[in-house]
Structures are given as structure tokens and as C-alpha cells.
Amino acid sequence: MRGHAFTGQPGTGTLGTLVQYSWLADGSFIRAGLEGQLWLGAISLYASGGYQWADHGQDVSVKSGAFACGEVRFYAADNAYVGAGGDW
Numbered sequence: 001m002r003g004h005a006f007t008g009q010p011g012t013g014t015l016g017t018l019v020q021y022s023w024l025a026d027g028s029f030i031r032a033g034l035e036g037q038l039w040l041g042a043i044s045l046y047a048s049g050g051y052q053w054a055d056h057g058q059d060v061s062v063k064s065g066a067f068a069c070g071e072v073r074f075y076a077a078d079n080a081y082v083g084a085g086g087d088w
Contacts, residue, residue: 013037017033018031018033026057027054027056030053031051045071052065067088
């Protein structure tokens, strides 16, 4: 589950906050941070970063600490994109 609160100009970019809760088998984490997106025509650049609090289990090891994510997205149609990126 993920929640966003942001402001910006449609077609130009956004900047805002994010809160996320994820679970993986018997581990989970909560993330809080900032995110932004910049549109360059049909291409957009997305980045987020912040801190995560983790609760790891026996099968999955999730650590607390800083996180950063980035992605390049190509919008083939108004509401459909193909993206490539990474998460640290």
C-alpha cells in the first residue's frame, strides 16, 4: 500500500511526499520520504528517497535505513507506460 501527496504542473513535473507499507513473506517495512517526477514529452524521470523502518522475519531479511529509487518511463499512450529503474 502506498499513499502520495504532491503538487506540480501537469505535463511538467510533480514534487511531494510518500508513505508506503509493504510485506514480503514474514518480513515488512514502512517507508516515508519525498518523490518527484519530471516530464519530457513522452518520457518521464521519476525518483524517490527517504527512510524505511523494517521488521524482518525468519525467511526474509529486510533492513532499516535510507532508500532511493529511480525510474525512466516511456508513455506509449496517455495512461500506459513502460519503465526501467532500480531500488536501493
